[in-house]
Amino acid sequence: MVRKKFTPVFEENESTIRDRVLSRVDDSWRKEPGDFVYDTVATVPEEIKQLQVNQDTILKNGHAQYAEEEYLDLLLAEVGLKRNAATTNKRTLSVTADAGVRIEAGHTASAIITDSSTGDPIEYTVDVLTEFATNSTLNVNITALEPGTMANLATGTEITFVPPIAGIRSIVDLGTYEKGTDKETDESAYARYEFKVNNPDTGGNKNDYRTWVLGVAGVGDCRVIPRWNGNNTVKVVIVDAEKKPASPSLVEAVQTYLDPGSTGLGEGKAPCGAQVTVVSATALEVNISANVTYTAGYDPAAVKKAFEAMSAEYITSLAFTDTPLVYNKEGALLISTPGVSNYSDLLINGATADISPAVDQVCVLGTVTI
CATH class of the missing domain: 2.40.30 (Elongation Factor Tu (Ef-tu); domain 3)
Structure with a gap:
């Protein structure tokens, strides 16, 4: 998510500070550059500005929507959250x-x-x-x-x-x-903070499960399915940090955290009586083919690589959003790829229709043939 940009409240230009200080000196004194009063006052604005910058830093880091690094960590702790640490390969x-x-x-x-x-x-x-x-x-x-x-x-x-x-x-x-993962970014950590604040704990509703699962290092997103196998059963479908199917070890880590052994005995984070089953999302491979007219001077291999990168980013953004992969969107990405002047016969998985993954699926880019 894109966080709001902090606008400084206290910081002023040094010239503004200097002029204001000089205006407080009686006009009977000479205040031109080189004069005693001017030269004495000239050393002050830089220090005052630094104090103002410090004030703005304190103000910014006191609010989660603007806070960064260790200051955001402190605000996360206030609502019972912790930034996900980097993990090893x-x-x-x-x-x-x-x-x-x-x-x-x-x-x-x-x-x-x-x-x-x-x-x-x-x-x-x-x-x-x-x-x-x-x-x-x-x-x-x-x-x-x-x-x-x-x-x-x-x-x-x-x-x-x-x-x-x-x-x-x-x-x-x-x-x-x-897979190894990097330390959670400020953007990702704040997204979890905002979700937790807007969806306070209620003892085990869908939002609680989401908050718990996203707090496990390596989890990129999840989907919670209540009563999937009858009363008091919960299925949690997860993906890794790259929004791809999770590894068995990550699935096991989340299972152990929520409900060890899927017993429903309340020995994990899930409440007593809730029998939780954690699974990885399954991959729905997206294969793309098209006939392309290249712009003169462009390397076809480089064009293909650029399109694959854009398509992969789009496909990844759809994970667990209930938004279909739109056929026309892929066409727009292809025609906007540098080096493509025109295309025809675009097929996605051999068809010209949108693709809607099942509730436990995520789309992943397969083969690209252009």
Whole structure:
């Protein structure tokens, strides 16, 4: 969501402050630049302006709609909320090694890709001790040293152990099984704050479930379905921070938080008697094809990439909104893509109609053929 922009209340220009101070000096004194009075007064406005800036900062951070960083965290705490912290990437390596090789828990695994902010290789640590009783291939789970999305590398990334371990023949990255997420943004945290304030706790209505679920790190959105399997049953459908189907570990984390084991015994956040079932949304793949006339001088591959980015952003924005994916909207995105001068035969999943996902589905971009 787009938050309101704070308009300074107290801050003034230094010249305005200086002129006002000089106006308070009796006119019997010379007050031109270079005069004693003027030069004495000239040092004051800068300090006064800084005090005014500080006043505006205090005023801004005293209201949740404008507050930032740690000041917003304090206001979140006042209504029982907490900013979601960054989480770490978890992935699996397929390691082939000789009999007798030991990979100790905590051993460092380093990717060839570097962190864009530090220039250092992205590093992971081994989760548990892995021992090779025979010449064999075993899976080794590793966790990123630093939280955030930077470690969400593509499957197949070259990763090595540091220092090297004698007897290891090959290491194949099988990819992520739990994505890392960045620290929750001010915009996202305030959206939850606003929802909580406008929908105060009532002991377990739909809005309460939404507030609880969105407070779990890694959850991007949710849908609450009451009485889905009879009285006293609640289904919660979730997506991850990228508005895509959630991982099994994220589903389990939310399930444990709300109703461990789906027993309805009130051992989690959900009230006694409410048997909660948490599931991931299922993906409804959106495949797009069209014949495109390119503008001279544009690279077709670059045009396709730009359209895919715009289409993916649009599709992601529809998650759990009850808004259909509009066929004509995709056409508008395509014709507005730089390098596209015209198009024909646009098809979405082989048809020319809008797409309405089911209550437990989210659209995800599939193949794009233009």
